[in-house]
Amino acid sequence: MTTLFDPIQAGDIALANRIVMAPLTRNRAPGAVPTPLMATYYTQRASAGLLITEATAISHQGQGYADVPGLYAPEQVAGWKAVTASVHAAGGKIVTQLWHVGRVSHTELQPGGGAPVAPSAITAKTKTVLLKDGGAVFVDTSEPRALRLDELPGIVDDYRRAALAAIEAGFDGVEVHAANGYLLDQFLKTGANQRTDAYGGSIENRARLLVEVMQAVTAAIGGGRVGIRLSPVTPANDIVDADPQPLFDSVVRQLAPLGLAYVHVIEGATGGPRELPDRPFDYAALKAAYRAAGGTGAWMVNNGYDLPLAQQALAGGAELVAFGKAYIANPDLVERLKAGGPFNVPDKMTFYGGGEKGYTDYPTLG
Template sequence: MSSRLYQPVTAGALHLKNRIAMAPLTRNRAPGAIPTPLMAQYYAQRASAGLLITEATAISPQGQGYADVPGLYSTEQLDGWKRVTEAVHQADGKIVVQLWHVGRVSHTTLQPGNAAPVAPSAVRAHTKTVLIKDGVPTFVETSMPRALDLDELPGIVQDYRHAARNAIACGFDGVETHGANGYLLDQFLKTGANQRTDDYGGSIKNRARLLLEVVRAIVDEIGGERTAIRLSPVTPANDITDADPQQLFDYVLAQLAPLGLAYVHLIEGATGGPRELAERPFDYAALRDVYRKAGGTGAWMVNNAYDKALAEAAVESGVDIVAFGRPFIANPDLVERLQRGAPMNPPDRATFYGGGAEGYTDYPTLF
């Protein structure tokens, strides 16, 4: 009997042919922040996934934090994304775009006018971003940010709204709001980055305010059934921490529940690292219960170091969708490989970030 992992599922307006999603994967192959025809080929190759989630995509020039990552705010970018969505749909796939504002995880050379990156508070992230120097991706320390003024926040909410509208105009099946991994919305959520004393800092309610305003604006623009959220309660990615993540995310999920979201995407443990953190225990099953009891109907998607056995067990235990990240880099036909128990192509880490077709669209399939 085939595992439920390979059977269809509905997530809001998204009718998916299986319960395997391709997680967002930054690949730094969009010079000038414009999606390329090569990107269209890359995503179409992986369209056997039930859902493709694009690499994180900046909602505005201010939201950019890495070299050669795409945006969703100019005519040229929208034209590039239209080629991507058309290619995926021709391959019978479904695709959503991940909306991104990096906040403090940026560098002055990537910001308009070489300005300082913005953040909830002027607290530097002890992490690195990627610049392209002489054609070579280079990791550099992020720049010192400035604190956003209160009157700037409505404009950021509107940038998210506008990006969501652009996404639907480009042919995307929906959007995933990036509220994870230490980027802007996560920075506002968590005590390690948010030292504000106004209505957007201090209490859990205040720290969650911006994320909730953003998601509500997107839902108002394109409908909850095409809107999703990605969250990472305990990851230390990009130097992010919180004093009480269980209480924080119980509140956030209870507030999101009435919005009728397509799905909630949870990163379990440390992004790209251990699934369990002894110093940061977290009860994900309890969080899902909070969401369901508050009326949340969206699909529940999990992510981080899942293999075939873990994924099949997860859906049998009530998870709706499992997202795979790095396995999709080297295995465009990952769904078939998982279902058959076939061996996986090894990834070439040297080609993860930047470059062309090598290590991007040239991995072999089973047939």
């Protein structure tokens, strides 16, 4: 039987095992530039089959939280080069998650103090993070403005350029963040997208921006180095869709021809319940729709997995399992899973912002 510790090929990326470090926002990149401390953090976790970095802004406009890294300036590429070189020297594989937050932002984080952008001018009833007096402060998101039709090609190009910058920075690939109520997810879902043009209304129209982004990114760096993250029913960041099953079945059918490295699916509520009675969803049907359309990417599952649940998922046909919070406190999670524990407990007070404490100072086995 397949185990978490067996190797696998995800597109063009050969992975030593099926354990993935999920993307985790940690707010430790002042000025949006990756630091040597970040290189230490990721290198400590390089025994994972695949590291997915914290979400990384494709543009200044795409930033929604204080001190998150970017991939749109030379100094950011240089900072990431040090991270990827260190991870590769330790034998790891690493991709970066390309991010545009859309409406989940604040005027203090936007170019010129402008309004965040969104498919429609609907404020997200959620919080974002500013850093004040050395600490994380949660504030309401600012009212967004609706993107003009003539702005959308520029956003597609920002994703393309960020993907090329990621390869220049030494990453093994990229993951396009289309989940958790951020820009691409906002376009997909009816609760945030009330447009009446070619990017709103029908499923085909609401999926148009995502498909254009994925086509541009795969054309730029090759589908075998590209993954995507989807969250069909999560309520994260005040997002909802009236009928998610046909929407996401259509999305994965449209992605199937692109030859992706993997499809990363958050099951249920991000960081919360795996089953949502008011938002039922058939994940097996989603995978079946992708495979039936010729999709070959590895199928990655995510949300609240432990060792028994992960093994059950692999037995059920999943190919990669992403672990999030467990990786905050357990840099050697692969070894701890092999040993059946023990597992360090993360310090929630150090999740967002700060330095080494709660970041690079967790002990390893032995």
